[in-house]
Structures are given as C-alpha cells and as structure tokens.
Amino acid sequence: MSSTLSASTGSLLDDHDVLLLDLDGVVYVGPDAVPHAVDALRGAVATGLRLGYITNNASRTPGTVAAHLRDLGVPAADEDVVNSAQAAAAHLAGLLDPGAAVLLVGGTGLRVALTEVGLRPTDDRSEAQAVVQGFSPDLGWAQLSEATHAVRSGLPWVATNLDATVPTPGGPAPGNGLLVDLVARAAGRGPDVVCGKPERALFDAAVARLHARSALVVGDRLDTDLQGARTAGLPGLLVLTGVTGTAELLAAAPRERPHFVSHDLRGLADVHPVVEVSRRSDGAGATCRGAQVEIESGAVVVRAGAPGPDGLDVLRAAAAAAWACADDGRGVDLGGAVAALTGHVERPVEHAAVDGVPGHVAPGL
Ligand SMILES: [Mg+2]
Numbered sequence: 001m002s003s004t005l006s007a008s009t010g011s012l013l014d015d016h017d018v019l020l021l022d023l024d025g026v027v028y029v030g031p032d033a034v035p036h037a038v039d040a041l042r043g044a045v046a047t048g049l050r051l052g053y054i055t056n057n058a059s060r061t062p063g064t065v066a067a068h069l070r071d072l073g074v075p076a077a078d079e080d081v082v083n084s085a086q087a088a089a090a091h092l093a094g095l096l097d098p099g100a101a102v103l104l105v106g107g108t109g110l111r112v113a114l115t116e117v118g119l120r121p122t123d124d125r126s127e128a129q130a131v132v133q134g135f136s137p138d139l140g141w142a143q144l145s146e147a148t149h150a151v152r153s154g155l156p157w158v159a160t161n162l163d164a165t166v167p168t169p170g171g172p173a174p175g176n177g178l179l180v181d182l183v184a185r186a187a188g189r190g191p192d193v194v195c196g197k198p199e200r201a202l203f204d205a206a207v208a209r210l211h212a213r214s215a216l217v218v219g220d221r222l223d224t225d226l227q228g229a230r231t232a233g234l235p236g237l238l239v240l241t242g243v244t245g246t247a248e249l250l251a252a253a254p255r256e257r258p259h260f261v262s263h264d265l266r267g268l269a270d271v272h273p274v275v276e277v278s279r280r281s282d283g284a285g286a287t288c289r290g291a292q293v294e295i296e297s298g299a300v301v302v303r304a305g306a307p308g309p310d311g312l313d314v315l316r317a318a319a320a321a322a323w324a325c326a327d328d329g330r331g332v333d334l335g336g337a338v339a340a341l342t343g344h345v346e347r348p349v350e351h352a353a354v355d356g357v358p359g360h361v362a363p364g365l
Contacts, residue, residue, distance in 0.1 A: 002327075003230070003254035004320050005261065007274040012237060012260065012267070013047050018212035019268070020052045020203060020234070023065070025220035025242020026265070027053070033072040034241045040265035045075045052206045052215075056161040056196035056224065058085035058109045058134045058176075082206040084160035084196035085134050089113035090205050091158055091193055096129055103128035103155070105147040105183075107136030110160065125150040133183065133191070134160035135176035144183055152187040161196025163224075197224040198256075203232035218265070220244055227256035235259040237267065246315065246341055247334045250322040257323060261312055270310060275320045284324035286317040291344075293317040295325050300337040302344050311346030 008015050019041075021027055027037050041051060053065065053076065062081035069076035088110070092102055102114055104121040110132060114121045122128055123146070131150045151157040159180045165172035184190045195201040207215055217234050219225020220242025229236030238244060238258035249261070260272045275288045283295040290306025291313035300322070305314055318341055322332045 003257045004277065004323055005257075005275045005316055006235065006259040006272070008260065008270075008272040011269050011271050012216055013044055013049060013269055016049065016214045016216040016235075018050045018052060018207070018210045018215040019044060020054050020206050020210075020212075020215050020217045022197075022217075022219035022221070022225045022242075023053055023055050023057075026218055026225075026239055027069065027074060028072060029242075031068075033074070034264065036264045036266050037241075038073045040268055041074050044268055050210050050212075051075060051080055052210045052212075053081045054083075054197070054202050054206050055081070056084045056163055056202070057166075058083045058088075058113075058160045059107060059136070059166075061109050061112060062086070079209070082202060082209060083109065083113075084202055085110040085113040086116075087195035087201040087205045088132050088134065088158050088160045088193075089117045089119065091195055091201055092119055092130055092132060092156075093117035095156060100129045101127045103131045103147065103150050105131060105139065105143050106134035106160070107138060110134040110136075125153075125155075128155060130156040130158065132158045132160070133176070133180055135163075135166060135179070139179060144179065144186075147183045148186040151183060151189065151191075156193075157191045158193045158195065159191040160194075162194055163196070198227035198231055200228065200232040203228055203234060207232075207234075218268075222248060222252050222256040222258070226252075226258045229259075230255055230257070237262060239264050239267065241265075246318075246338050246345065249315070249319050250332065250337055251326075251334055252319075252323065254323070254327065257319075261316060261319070263310060263312065267310065273308065273313065273316070275316050277320050277324045279324055279328060283330060284321045284328070286321040286324070288313040288317040288320070291317045293321050295321045295330075295332060298325075298331050298333045298336075300332065300340040302340055305344045307344065307346045314341060314344040 063078045065081045066076040066078045098118045101122040162177035163175040164177040166175040217229035217236040226236045237260040285294040292304035
C-alpha cells in the first residue's frame with residue numbers, strides 16, 4: 001500500500017467533522033498561541049466542527065489544559081482534552097472488574113483518571129490486579145521498585161506513553177519512556193500496552209468521546225502525531241509550526257508520512273491538491289499543480305517552481321518524489337534537497353509578519 005500525500009475533496013473543514021489536535025507546536029508554544037491558530041480554530045468551530053485536543057502529557061489535568069486554551073481564546077471544554085492517563089485508565093477499565101485495585105506508578109493526573117473510570121489506585125502491590133505507569137516528577141526509587149516486583153510477578157502493565165524526555169526550562173529531562181525502561185530492564189520485560197501517541201488507544205478514546213465519523217489528526221511531529229494517525233487509520237495534517245522541517249519531511253518513513261501539509265492551521269480551510277508520482281529507472285518525479293520535481297541518482301532538481309496558492313506545491317512534489325525513491329530502495333541527498341528547495345518553498349505574504357516568533361519554524365530551516 002502506498003503511503004503518500006492525498007488530495008482532499010473539499011477543504012479539510014468540509015471533509016471532516018472532528019479535528020484531533022496536538023497542542024505544543026500546533027496550538028501553542030509554551031505559554032503563547034501559535035500564529036493564526038486561534039482564528040483558524042474559531043473558524044473551524046463556526047463551520048460546525050468539533051475540536052479534540054490529544055496529548056501524551058499526563059502531568060497536567062485536562063481541566064488545566066482546557067483553561068490554558070480558553071485563556072488564549074481557543075474554544076475548549078475540559079472534556080475536549082484527552083490525555084494518555086485517561087487512555088490508560090480506559091484501557092484498564094476494559095480489562096478489570098469495577099473497583100479493582102491498580103498499582104499506581106505516577107502522579108495526580110493518573111490517580112484522578114483511574115478513579116473516574118471506577119478503578120481504585122493503590123500503593124500496595126499485594127492487592128493490585130494491574131500496574132499503570134505514567135510520568136510524575138515525584139516518582140522515586142521505592143515506587144519504581146514496587147512496580148518492578150509487580151510486573152515481574154506477571155501483573156498486566158500499562159504505560160501511558162514512552163516519550164523519552166519531558167521539556168523543562170533547563171532543557172530535556174528524563175520522561176516516562178526512560179522510567180518505564182528502567183522498570184523493564186530490572187524486571188526483564190516490557191509493558192503489555194502503551195497508550196500514548198503514536199499508539200492508537202489515545203486516538204480511539206478521542207474518536208469515541210467526540211463521536212467522530214471522519215476525524216482529521218493535526219500535528220507537528222512525524223513520529224508521534226502523524227504516525228499515530230496512520231496507526232489509527234485516520235488522515236493526518238502536518239503543520240510546519242513545530243519541530244518538522246523540509247529535511248525531516250522528505251526523510252519520513254512510510255508509517256509516519258502525513259496525508260496533507262500546511263504552513264499552519266489556516267491550511268484547514270484549503271482544498272489540498274493532487275500530487276502525481278512517476279517512477280523512473282534511476283529515480284522518481286512528482287508534479288503538484290504547476291510544480292514539478294525530479295530526483296535523479298539521489299539529486300533533487302526543481303523542473304517547474306510554481307509555488308501554488310499556499311507556497312507549498314514544490315515541497316509537496318519533492319516529498320512525494322523522495323518517498324517514492326525511498327520506497328524503491330534509492331537514497332536521496334537530503335542536504336542537497338534542502339538546498340535545491342530553498343527559494344521554492346514560500347510562505348504566503350502574510351506569514352512574513354510572524355517570522356521570528358519562537359517556535360514558528362520556516363520550512364527549510
Ligand atoms: Mg507537538
């Protein structure tokens with residue numbers, strides 16, 4: 001099955017009933033809204049879409065996240081936020097009888113999530129019927145040791161997510177993935193289920209809660225948001241306001257490729273174009289409206305550079321051609337590709353005003 005860019009029938013707002021939005025790098029960066037996000041999301045709600053916010057970060061409760069969003073002017077109710085602690089609790093609720101005790105290896109958010117689904121958090125592994133592990137800055141050796149003994153004894157073990165790091169003001173610090181790995185190494189086995197992105201449990205929980213019939217996933221990270229979309233069988237829109245730039249997009253593995261690409265959330269209102277790929281004996285080519293890109297012996301050449309209405313048609317053609325080469329076992333010179341695309345990947349004129357806003361990464365950088 002090919003994994004490449006798709007064309008939309010109408011605008012993405014016309015084609016979908018629910019947006020499942022990643023937060024950091026999509027809606028906000030740290031405390032501040034990403035440029036155009038607030039207006040775009042208000043516009044989506046005005047046209048009848050429902051918004052869900054899905055995050056691996058279980059350290060803040062959904063209520064706290066929703067309040068932050070409302071402060072920014074983004075429509076959000078507490079129940080619109082779905083985090084990996086809730087997905088883990090929902091999974092356990094399907095596994096255990098009501099009132100069952102679960103060894104809690106984590107913090108308040110996870111404790112609240114377990115209680116909300118009728119399970120009983122405990123620190124006593126002798127009564128526990130399962131183990132759940134999520135990030136908490138207060139987790140210590142004693143809790144991790146109890147978890148190790150419990151999972152070695154064979155209890156079901158559910159992890160909220162495997163993010164290796166968490167962002168802190170001083171830089172990345174150990175995240176839940178490393179703490180899970182610590183228990184796994186001591187116990188000699190890994191968790192039975194992981195609920196956060198890119199696994200599908202979080203998406204399934206959000207789809208069920210919002211009664212979505214045709215949800216669209218929107219994210220800035222390939223290996224969590226967009227891979228999660230493909231895993232869950234949902235289309236994914238990549239926005240370039242976060243961590244992904246040209247080189248990362250062209251190098252995307254099949255399982256993590258987006259269906260659509262936009263500069264920012266204004267791309268929700270666009271009709272996304274057809275990208276046609278042609279394979280050759282020494283490479284591949286692709287066209288997107290008036291843009292045409294060829295890859296010959298690994299080198300990217302822009303044959304026609306019409307940027308299209310949002311300035312991304314050359315990038316779309318280059319990505320589709322690079323993916324075709326990779327799928328056929330041919331390498332692509334990514335450094336050369338970024339250089340070849342410089343000047344061909346344009347931002348709409350009105351984007352110029354937001355250059356330099358932290359976190360708003362221009363394609364090609
Ligand atoms: Mg993100």
